[in-house]
Structures are given as structure tokens and as C-alpha cells.
Amino acid sequence: MEERIVSMKSDFFKALAHPTRVRILERLAKNSEEVCVCELIEDLGVEQSNLSQHLSILRKQQIITSTKVGLKVMYRIKYPEALTILEKVHKILAQQFQEGEALMRHLADR
Amino acid sequence: MEERIVSMKSDFFKALAHPTRVRILERLAKNSEEVCVCELIEDLGVEQSNLSQHLSILRKQQIITSTKVGLKVMYRIKYPEALTILEKVHKILAQQFQEGEALMRHLADR
DNA sequence: TATAAATATTATAATTTTGTAATATACTAA
DNA sequence: TTAGTATATTACAAAATTATAATATTTATA
Numbered sequence: 001m002e003e004r005i006v007s008m009k010s011d012f013f014k015a016l017a018h019p020t021r022v023r024i025l026e027r028l029a030k031n032s033e034e035v036c037v038c039e040l041i042e043d044l045g046v047e048q049s050n051l052s053q054h055l056s057i058l059r060k061q062q063i064i065t066s067t068k069v070g071l072k073v074m075y076r077i078k079y080p081e082a083l084t085i086l087e088k089v090h091k092i093l094a095q096q097f098q099e100g101e102a103l104m105r106h107l108a109d110r
Numbered sequence: 111m112e113e114r115i116v117s118m119k120s121d122f123f124k125a126l127a128h129p130t131r132v133r134i135l136e137r138l139a140k141n142s143e144e145v146c147v148c149e150l151i152e153d154l155g156v157e158q159s160n161l162s163q164h165l166s167i168l169r170k171q172q173i174i175t176s177t178k179v180g181l182k183v184m185y186r187i188k189y190p191e192a193l194t195i196l197e198k199v200h201k202i203l204a205q206q207f208q209e210g211e212a213l214m215r216h217l218a219d220r
Numbered sequence: 221t222a223t224a225a226a227t228a229t230t231a232t233a234a235t236t237t238t239g240t241a242a243t244a245t246a247c248t249a250a
Numbered sequence: 251t252t253a254g255t256a257t258a259t260t261a262c263a264a265a266a267t268t269a270t271a272a273t274a275t276t277t278a279t280a
Contacts, residue, residue: 003129009132009203014267016123017127018267019116022116022119022123023116037226038225046269048227048228049269049271050268052227071278079202081201085198085199093118093122096189147258148255148256148257158258159241159257161257165257165258178246180248180256181247183257
């Protein structure tokens with residue numbers, strides 16, 4: 001049971017473990033209103049099909065939700081706590097930058 | 111450049127996106143002291159080689175650090191903020207449980 | 221009803237991640 | 251120096267993730 005919770009936590013992190021999905025959340029965070037898929041396609045510059053799959057992954061984790069309005073589908077963040085997690089990661093990276101570690105490590109692995 | 115930061119954020123989440131790595135962090139969080147690899151092997155019940163690789167991934171992201179003491183290598187959490195992130199995820203899951211969503215979704219995808 | 225627009229789903233090949241097994245390294249003690 | 255202990259690294263096959271392309275679904279409108 002504890003086993004299962006751990007697995008659910010790692011699933012949560014998996015949902016955030018892709019640049020496009022991080023960008024989706026940051027875009028939704030910007031104007032805390034709903035954003036339609038069409039606008040996300042424009043702003044993020046990714047393929048419609050690809051974006052749709054990434055949205056699906058975030059939706060399954062209940063990090064975002066959507067409502068259909070006419071032809072369009074509007075997405076918004078469901079758990080604002082997810083945003084504070086993103087902010088915390090940003091702060092950790094900032095700290096690592098100060099110590100000169102973050103960028104070097106990042107560059108090393110490419 | 112912003113592009114690169116987004117990529118570093120998703121790399122950070124990737125480091126947490128595995129049950130064994132979540133368990134490593136939670137084990138290190140328990141007694142906020144150092145823990146040797148041998149103890150982690152015991153407690154987590156995973157292969158030595160496998161554990162070592164997971165430790166390596168967390169080390170690269172600077173989430174943990176190690177010091178060698180004789181034959182043993184002691185690990186500890188480097189950025190305590192990483193733990194608060196884990197706690198936040200726990201709270202989000204708890205909320206989702208209350209709404210009856212979390213477990214169902216988890217079970218559905220197996 | 222037929223067409224078009226917006227989004228989702230499916231299939232699939234390429235890439236990445238993972239676990240196991242084997243080997244290597246670093247340190248201690250005899 | 252030799253043997254033993256603790257941990258890391260490497261090689262590789264299996265499993266999971268990803269992007270692209272093709273197709274399907276839903277809704278609006280002519």
C-alpha cells in the first residue's frame with residue numbers, strides 16, 4: 001500500500017518529466033484563465049497531435065482539466081499546488097546556478 | 111536560454127520519476143543523517159548495482175551528495191527543498207484521494 | 221446532409237530508460 | 251602483497267517514452 005503511494009508519486013513526477021509538459025504548465029500559469037488548445041499550439045510551436053498527447057498525460061494525472069466550448073477545448077490547471085512545485089524547482093536550480101553546478105552538469109550530459 | 115531552463119526543470123523531474131528513487135529520498139529524509147549504501151540496499155531491497163545507478167542519477171541532479179568513510183559511502187540529501195516538493199506531491203495525492211480520483215486513475219493504467 | 225474546423229486517438233519506428241550480470245575500483249586488514 | 255568488502259561502472263537486452271503520420275471524433279455551419 002505504501003508501495004502504491006510511492007508509485008503514484010513517481011507517476012506524478014513522470015507527468016512533469018518532459019520539456020513540453022513543463023512549458024504547457026508555465027503557459028497555463030501565466031494568465032490564470034483558461035487557454036484553448038489552438039493557442040497552446042501557437043505559443044509552444046509543437047505539432048497538434050503531439051501536444052494533444054502531452055495534454056492527455058497531464059490530464060490523466062489530474063494536474064490539468066479541460067472543458068469543451070463549441071469547437072474549442074479550454075485547458076486550465078486543476079491543482080495550483082503543481083505550480084508551487086514548479087517554482088520550488090526553479091529556486092533549487094537558481095541555487096545550483098549560484099554554486100556553478102547546474103549549467104555545467106546540464107551541458108555535460110549532452 | 112529560457113528553453114534551456116525548461117529542459118533543466120524537466121531533467122529534475124526525471125530524476126524523481128522512478129519509485130526506487132522516490133524511496134531513496136524518503137529513506138534519506140527519515141533520519142536526516144547520513145545513510146550508507148549498504149543500509150539502503152537492506153532497507154529498499156534492491157540489487158546493489160541497480161541501487162548504485164539510481165543513486166548516480168540523483169547525484170547528477172545534485173539532489174543528494176555522498177562522502178566516503180572508509181569502505182562505506184554515506185549519502186545524504188543536498189537540497190532539503192527537494193523533500194518539501196515530495197511533501198507537496200503527497201498532499202496533492204491526498205486531495206485527489208478525497209475526490210476519489212487518484213487511486214482509480216492509478217489502477218486504470220496497469 | 222455535407223463540409224470544415226478543432227481536437228483526440230491510434231499505429232509505429234526511433235530513442236531513452238531500466239534491470240541484470242559481469243567487471244572494475246577503492247579501501248582495509250591480514 | 252594478497253584477499254576481502256563496499257561501491258561504481260559497463261555492456262546489453264527488455265521495457266517504456268517519444269514524435270510523426272494517419273485516421274477518427276465532435277461540433278458548427280452552409
